[in-house]
Ligand SMILES: NC(=O)c1ccc[n+]([C@@H]2O[C@H](COP(=O)([O-])OP(=O)(O)OC[C@H]3O[C@@H](n4cnc5c(N)ncnc54)[C@H](O)[C@@H]3O)[C@@H](O)[C@H]2O)c1
């Protein structure tokens with residue numbers, strides 16, 4: 406598994422591509438933006454996303470999707486969830502024409518709006534079975550900004566096919582990047598998607614000036630409700646206490662690098678949602694995943710008070726402080 410195509414050259418895709426190049430793999434990275442291709446190939450930088458990082462000169466960027474994925478053993482998708490279906494459709498057609506069957510890996514974190522599908526479910530629908538040798542979700546507590554400076558990071562490679570997960574583990578492992586495998590891809594993908602909702606709440610508490618007690622409470626009760634929905638959707642409860650569950654919840658709810666936390670923080674400071682999205686310039690997955698999770702909870706009659714409160718703030722114009730007051734005034738419960 407030495408020839409890899411990384412699809413998406415935002416902060417996470419470009420950093421993962423750089424790790425793989427440094428690990429000795431032959432990597433091509435695809436981005437839809439021509440300017441970014443020129444910058445990556447000529448200056449070996451990606452300033453909009455990671456201004457400090459100098460990329461390995463062996464990393465080759467292209468905006469020709471067919472050229473990027475030709476003769477690759479692995480295709481790693483790292484684009485916003487909203488783009489997964491259309492890009493997977495294009496990849497599926499090219500693989501069919503070329504009669505190729507690479508391993509498909511994704512490192513994105515979200516649920517599709519409307520269908521509520523997980524990313525591996527979308528890939529299953531859009532890339533024909535005869536044109537893929539497996540699907541792996543790559544997920545855990547990891548910020549591009551820290552991996553870029555080679556800080557220690559632990560991630561899970563999840564697949565129902567353990568051989569495929571182990572192949573991904575082997576590709577990425579090095580002195581600072583340690584990869585675990587997990588066969589519960591449902592739990593890993595759901596933990597990854599749902600933690601972003603709670604991170605919006607944690608950021609909002611910070612923006613409003615609440616202290617550590619409130620943040621710990623939100624994370625704990627947040628984990629309880631996202632695990633509840635996850636288990637109802639077929640995940641193993643144990644997965645939620647692993648890297649892609651509580652691990653990712655902790656980092657996203659506490660790190661200044663998190664786009665979700667930063668978005669919540671700005672909302673807490675009273676900045677309107679449209680301005681928060683406009684100013685971020687990068688994907689804030691928790692906003693759409695909140696809607697998907699809210700709808701799923703309604704459908705399945707799962708109690709998710711924090712997700713519901715965040716939905717009311719994001720989609721129904723509810724004041725954040727009022728939403729917090731209502732959460733606190735709920736009838737007393739047993740843990
Ligand atoms: N940034 C991180 O530290 C990090 C860590 C782990 C997981 N993730 C996940 O990885 C995914 C990507 O995040 P990111 O932070 O790299 O995002 P980003 O906003 O930094 O970059 C997204 C990339 O996707 C491209 N893109 C956007 N819409 C597209 C479309 N319709 N078609 C094709 N390309 C499109 C953009 O041009 C850009 O290159 C998200 O699901 C995120 O949750 C991010």
Ligand SMILES: O=P(O)(O)OC[C@H](O)CO
Nearest residue numbers: 545546547662663664665
């Ligand atoms: O920056 P965020 O909030 O999208 O989070 C990035 C990663 O998912 C953290 O593990």
